[in-house]
Amino acid sequence: MSDASASPPAFWAARAWVGDGIVDRVRVTAAPDGTITSVVTGVDAATDDIRLSGVVYPGAVNAHSHAFHRLLRGRTHDGGGSFWTWRELMYREAGRLEPESYERVATAVYAEMVASGFTSVAEFHYAHHRPDGARYAEPHAMERALARAAVAAGIRLTLLDTCYLAGGFGVELSPEQARFGDGSVGSWLERSSRLRESMADEFDPRFVTVAAALHSVRAVPVAALSVVASELDPTIPLHMHVSEQPAENEDCVRATGLTPVGLLQRAGLLSPRFSAVHATHLSDDDVELLGASGTTVVMCPTTEADLGDGIGPARALRDAGAVIALGTDQHAVVDPLLETRALEHGERLGSGRRGRFSPGELMQAMTSGGSASVGRQTGSLAAGQPLDLIEVDPRSARTAGSDPGQLMLTGTASDVATVVVAGRVVARDGRHATLGDTGSLLQRAMDEMS
Ligand SMILES: [Zn+2]
Structure with a gap:
């Protein structure tokens, strides 16, 4: 140094x-x-x-990362499958992580990220506890491993401490999800607040900060959403996977009568501090709600292609007022230029037209569009x-x-x-x-x- x-x-x-x-x-x-x-x-x-x-x-902003998903690159293409079969393989990797091994993996992944041109990353982190769900003696062992990895790699980290409470609507966590869970929204808020304080003492805030995430409408019960809306400090960036898969939308409508975006609107969660990750399968009303609230939509085009998620309505979201940011998510590709190109290519493939985003808009998506997501001024x-x-x-x-x-x-x-x-x-x-x-x-x- x-x-x-x-x-x-x-x-x-x-x-x-x-x-x-x-x-x-x-x-x-x-x-x-x-x-x-x-x-x-x-x-x-x-x-x-x-x-x-x-x-x-300007340095590129990676607004959505799960560092350990890098372990799956190039190993998931046998036998076809879907997002849901890929998720089983991902759970297997999640179950093998310990603080020391995760620090080594994340250091290498963040080094790859930096060398490819990303200078900030929002890490959507949910492997909090021991694989069986028991607490580590050092309660923030996994979170500190990620922070040390980012410092070693020289990337600016926004650690999104993630709330993950359920395995689906009315479904308990499965054994392989046990390490993600804090038991209740109150316990998550409490642990997350202690984490924020202890990381602020230990790490330079120019390089490491702690923000928040809700895993998805599958993983956070409806009652917990409004608790978060009222109790989480409104200046803290808040992320959530939203409408990545049609099955998630169908389950949500069946359980609540609302789409995921409609549910988040009713809970009071949509605002400029909110980042909706993916937002692939949206109704016209969803697009309007995300746009009118000034939400950032974090698209992950190479992941959405790799997992067969679909093509999100990026142009329509931007026209409605949403901010577009980009993330590499599961890291099948870690490349800010390719990720940005894939945003434009998705639009071209969907619309049959070229130049759907101007070079200036693409530059924003690659850089400053991610500022609210990482909770720092960056990208210009x-x-x-x-x-x-x-x-x-x-x-x-x-x-x-x-x-x-x-x-x-x-x-x-x-x-x-x-x-x-x-x-x-x-x-x-x-x-x-x-x-x-x-x-x-x-x-x-x-x-x-x-
Ligand atoms: Zn993700």
Whole structure:
């Protein structure tokens, strides 16, 4: 780690996305805490500047992650199946995690994330307790493992401490869900509040904060939803999986007479602090409710394709007033440029039209659209913002000839040349600055699990 009292080096970019488009010859300086102090365009580099000859974008925000799902990548394609059969495999991995092994896995996953261009992540975390549901002697052992992993990888973490109380409408938790549960909404609120306090004591809030999540309408009983709406501090970001699968909607309508979004509206949960993850299968009324409340909708297009979820109505949601953010969820793909492209491609496949989102809207979805979800200002190069940026190579086999403002439609994480968090270079050419080769790191963490 560098001397925290010294200002980071200044960065000079040949071209950078500033405001709503690309500008030339940009110099960015920052204070010792990594906050941008100036962005000047049309200037030459000073002698000691770090020169970035590619195209600089703000750091990408990953607004939905389950770090351990990375263990399933490339192992779930035999024999077909559905979201629900994939979930059985996921439960098997969840059952094997312990604090030490989870810290190793999450460190490697966050290192992969940073090297691919994500500078912030919202971790939707529900494996709180021992596999049989008993408490760890250190009550926040799993949560601290994730926080230490994020610090080692240099990514900004918003840990979403998740409430998970039921196995379905009127259904108890199954044995493989036992470690997710806190017993009651009151116990979850209490544990979550203690966690928030102890993490604030232990970790730098520029890098680790604790927010909240409700797993889904399947996992949080109706009565608990209004308790959360009235008792959880309204400044804390709150996430929830919403309408990922048609079966969830059908169960919800059968049990409550309302769609999941209708139920959340009635409970008073929809607001700008709320992030609805997926929102794939929505009625026109659902779209209006999410838009009118200023909710952020976190789409995870590569996961939704991988699991066969479907294509969510992203354009309609944005037109109705919702903010669009992106997440890599189960990490079949960890690549901010591909995730952003998949958002546009889903719309094209669904509508038969091109250019459904402008490059500026796609840039927002990749960056600042995730600000409310992670509960911090991020995703733009401007004074007062954190100095988090990525440099994309515009001269690779994939990107040569592309308009510099459209590299999210041609590049991949392989083209991310430099990643900067809080004014410090954390990765170059896919290699993590302190942890080295991320492939080897992932392989080692997985070998140690078996
Ligand atoms: Zn998820």
